[in-house]
Amino acid sequence: MISISQLQFAYSDGPFSLQIPHLVVEDRESVVIAGPSGSGKTTLLNLIAGILPAASGSLKIDSTDITSLSDAERRLFRLRHLGLVFQDFQLLEYLDVLDNVLLPCRIHPQVMLTRDLRERAKSLLDAVGLEGFARRPIGRLSQGERQRVALCRALLLSPRVVLADEPTGNLDPGNSVRMVELLMSESQRAGAILMMVTHDHSLLPRFNRVIPFELFLKRSPVAAPGGTEE
Numbered sequence: 001m002i003s004i005s006q007l008q009f010a011y012s013d014g015p016f017s018l019q020i021p022h023l024v025v026e027d028r029e030s031v032v033i034a035g036p037s038g039s040g041k042t043t044l045l046n047l048i049a050g051i052l053p054a055a056s057g058s059l060k061i062d063s064t065d066i067t068s069l070s071d072a073e074r075r076l077f078r079l080r081h082l083g084l085v086f087q088d089f090q091l092l093e094y095l096d097v098l099d100n101v102l103l104p105c106r107i108h109p110q111v112m113l114t115r116d117l118r119e120r121a122k123s124l125l126d127a128v129g130l131e132g133f134a135r136r137p138i139g140r141l142s143q144g145e146r147q148r149v150a151l152c153r154a155l156l157l158s159p160r161v162v163l164a165d166e167p168t169g170n171l172d173p174g175n176s177v178r179m180v181e182l183l184m185s186e187s188q189r190a191g192a193i194l195m196m197v198t199h200d201h202s203l204l205p206r207f208n209r210v211i212p213f214e215l216f217l218k219r220s221p222v223a224a225p226g227g228t229e230e
């Protein structure tokens, strides 16, 4: 469960601030965060991921209040319990596809790289249509292929919470649906929460709930010309 109460955050160098009085997402729930560009969707995911520290309030994942953890503790918690698909993928160019997917267990001191995990990595790559890509360098992948590698990495350790920031932004409609179905089935299997940002309205009916982001804004952002696209 994610439980947020009286959470406040502001960037040190800019006017943007966010305040969330109350938000609860239950295990097995799949939710979409919807809102225009610049409304703070990525900021919220980074707060839940413990990448950005809140100014005040509480943000619990299960029984852990991540606002009370040190930077190092938040990092370990994130590596072990959260699966993140970043908007810009954040893959390591000097590693190949398989080693990028296996990265969470290479950098977490308490997670061993087992044969089972290696097999899981390969079966996730198969599930996203990247069979045969294991040893390919990241530099030789298309944007859509990189996005799918990022998704496999996020799911590797069956996280408690999957945070996906526009994970289908570079994919064709067929692959988008396939990725969302994989995110959903993996989250359900692990009893996890899926929180996703998307502008693709055709995907919304697949989710339990849509959280309209404007609810949380202290001040309205200047709308991007032409609508809600990034």
Ligand code: ADP
Residues within 6 Å of the ligand: 011, 012, 013, 014, 016, 035, 036, 037, 038, 039, 040, 041, 042, 043, 044, 221
């Ligand atoms: P969204 O994901 O909804 O498009 P973001 O969470 O990325 O929005 O950004 C919300 C607001 O915070 C924007 O106005 C953006 O310019 C600002 N912002 C994002 N990152 C930073 C930062 N590191 N420092 C200062 N302001 C930032």
Ligand code: MG
Residues within 6 Å of the ligand: 041, 042, 043, 087, 165
């Ligand atoms: Mg964003």
